[in-house]
Amino acid sequence: MKKRYASLFAYSLLATLTLYNCKDHETPPPIPDFNNELSGITVETVTIAPPAPVTTQPATFTAPTNTTISSYSGGAPTAAMQSTATTVSNTLSTSEVSAVNAITPAQLDAIANGGTLPSELQTALDKIKGNAGLTSFLASFSLPTVNGTVVNGRTGLPESIEKVMGTQADDACVKAAQDALANVINKLKADAKTQQDKVDADYQKQVADAATAETSCKAGIPANYTTLRTNTKTQFSGILANLDANQAALGSFYGLLKALVTVQYGSTLAAINSLEKADLAACTQKKEATIANANAAKAANTGKVTEALNKGLKTASDKIAELVKACHNQGGGK
Template identity: 25%
Template sequence: MKTVKSTTKFLAYVFCLSAVMYNCKTKDVDSLTPFTYTFKGLDAKLPAITATVPVSVSVTASTITSSTAAAAVSSGLANLSTTGVVPAAVKQAATDVGKVISPTDAAILLAKFTPDVIATLATSGGLSATLKAQLALFDSNPALQAYLPTFTLPTVNGKNVGGRLGDVNGINVVATIATAKATLDDDVCKAAANSAYNAALAVLKVAQTSQTATVTSTYTQLETGISAESIPCKAGIPAKYSALRAGAQQTFNTGLDNLETNKVLLGVVNYTMLKLLYLAAINDANDVFTTLQNAETTACNTVGTTKLTNAKTARDTDLNKINSNYNSAAASLTAGLTQAINSCHNQGNGG
């Protein structure tokens, strides 16, 4: 009987012990609930930018205005054979030349203009340095300005081509600042903070790269278009001035023919003075055409250079914005990382 009671007590004891052990095991498993770390300040977004439009370039073409006084002289000489009367405009022109040079000196100067010299002057504008300098005195004298064409140079952004254009300063692109990561301990909380930081920084970098590629692509397209504009801009210039030279040569040759035809009616002095006026006029016209042709060609180049400078400035402005935004966002992430590490002890890190 004693043995039965002892056995019963032993079995009861084993059962109770098993129950206790089972309850403890279940409780331990239930307590291993996964812990999720949350951090404020470890998310960031790179703001979109509005593309900067390059500053436009204003251009005005060159102009040439023919002389009404010279036209009146040519018309008067053309009709002289018919009327037999020297028009007032023709007499006045001879008088105005006399304000620059005496009849004697005029005859001496005119003798230097042989038929070959005159032909060269009319066709190519070529003259010896001495003769060119002497005719330049006529071209620059106020008394004869009314008989010469007037002109304006082409302008780019309101400035004559050949003058100094205002400098367009580009904006230095801000270099992306490398964001230093904090040195982390090997605990779970800090590792989670570092992982969140790296993920957010990677998102920023992807956005920065994408925005930079867009800005660069836009600039490349503009650059290609600007370069392509130069050829058609300059293509028609030589033909334009060839036509103007041909017209001036025709007027010059017709005027000399009329002078020779009406030499007796004009008299020696008037004939000499008027022939020098025609020589000075064709010399001036050749110089004006050369000046304007070179200026218009330069203007095409200047427009392209200015447009390209403005496009670079717009590009650099946008790249500067992108990098500035990235640096600001990355700095915020770094501050958020520091804050997260400092708060790790409050998120189940045993503190």
């Protein structure tokens, strides 16, 4: 609640109490039991709403589905292999094929360790992606999402009322009204604080849980992708070794098929790298989204508590203004 509201409330009530400050009673009227009259005024219990949930979709990875080359067991190339080699020849220039085949195992290991694709491999990959007849040789994947947004991995309760200033009046009835008002204000503020403490505690737990969830989320990711890289390296190293061992039998198809497998290998490693970064980033983004939702819920719940407190204060103000009329000297002389 705003201090402006609190000040207006305090000063308005002060004027009311002063107005009814009795003077020179011959026989003072009985003082009402203000505390009893105000005892039923409370801060309504609000329903604390939880934060909105954060929705996520995990990353997916699918190894190349075309087994034309990976199923080759040696000897003369199959018709499917010959057709594939011809498609590669129509997609990449002779110099591009040579450049890809000049890539060393050390360069491929560098990719596996998180490095980027060599420019010659990236050029060949872009062209192969553009040929529908070769895309089945490439791994496919989808990046994770947080609240529908794709993650790519690139990287307390306000003071409710000012202290009511006491009048200088010595009228016992008005003084009793002032004391009763102070008591109910303190009670309402205490009630509201109890509810606000629950709002704050829920928020702190939500933030702590989000941080714990992030740590847990990230814990197994590196090992999972290390395993995927190891399996990829074993698979493609074996395919390349098989092609090398059958180079004579493959003849002119050898260089084209080897270039395609090298692009497969390098692009698969690059996809794995991208997915690992994205998965780690998604863990952090989920935490941040969770905390943002917790902040929004805290603000909304604090608003509810504040509104309930203001309502209680307004009720107390109206009630005391009505009751204090009994302090007025009705018929007593000065």
